[in-house]
Amino acid sequence: MEAIEELALKPCTSSLYLRPFRLCYRQNGTGKFWDFMRTHDSVSILIFNTSRQCFVVVKQFRPAVYMCEVERHHPQVFQHQDKENFSRVEDPLPAVVGVTYELCAGIVDKPDLSLEEIACGEVLEECGYRVPVTDLRRITSYRMIKPAWWAQCATPAAVKDRVCVVLSAGRIFSCGEVWSWCDRL
Template sequence: MEEINNVEVVPCTESEYLKPFRVLYNQNGTKKSWDFMQSHDSVSVLLFNTTSHCFVLVKQFRPAVYMCEWEKAKTKTSQGAEKTEEGDASESQEGQSAPAEESSPSSPWPPASAGVTYELCAGLVDKPDLSLEEIARQEVLEECGYDIPASKLKRITSFRSSVGVIGSKQTMFYAEVSDDNCVSAGGGDPREGELIEVVKVPLHEAMTFAYDERIPKSLGLIFSFIWFHNNMSPKYKISTNV
């Protein structure tokens, strides 16, 4: 999963997932405009395995995260090159010889691990004939390998994500599973280009995991752990190490 090569950035002229728009409007008498992306709504599921008392998460490479890290690396490289050039120029002015060859600033690609994030099991709402619960059930089966009825999914809440750019709605569910429900290793649907690793986080390490900034994760994952700590932990009488 963490071997990424032949990276090429090209214009996106058509996509079935994102459509860019610019809205023009008047707000309190002032003309304004805003650029936004139209996208599908989504579902996510906080899975808790009652056999092993752990959360079942997914770990996958996210190109958008990777490109953000590349931009940061490129900026640092450019700044470093500028400082080097300033130093060389200063040395030349003082009568010292500058390097015989000048190398252009390079922007090396960061390691693939820079784009890997921990997330809840989730998926797009792109099947109008299915309920949100049924879509979530399918995602749990495909990504994490647990076969559970849709009736076992408890709705936590819904919220708007990326409100400045996308504004789509995500509906979050909670489900308890056991080892008996596990029918496959999960990993997503290869036909859809998914390459997912199933990860388990012990209950007693959950809040430490959530607040560890060294572990890249989605906001929904952090929120769901806090929700569990506030609403479900007393049931299991186990500290979530908050």
């Protein structure tokens, strides 16, 4: 995994991916509020390689996961951080603490494409398989409720080694991120 260096916490005053909101309301006569984030909806694809008889997962560095581990090991990093007082992260952890194994997935950010077309694009970009839209079947759609909320559409895909168009030595390089597959879970 690539080296992570020169870490610095900075304010996020605007984002293409997150929008913070506060909902103020009355419940049974009591005034309340709830803070939340709006994010892009997304698609995820459960990929089964019939040639190898295994599921294909994406391995990638996730900065949010990494920073949760940094906070767990160095809680002082987030103490006294406000919009005027952000600093470098000293004594960074190895990148591997921010690596996840997950389903192939991507945000829904192309309004002219169907969810299935977006899913096919993600399978090609992240895993190197060219999957026709007709080979996908929607499993479910659901909302995830955490501090952020979004809709997610899950769909399965079966692939064979012969449809892998950009896989090279088990690794795909795209958009500055590194992906690889795990032969067996």
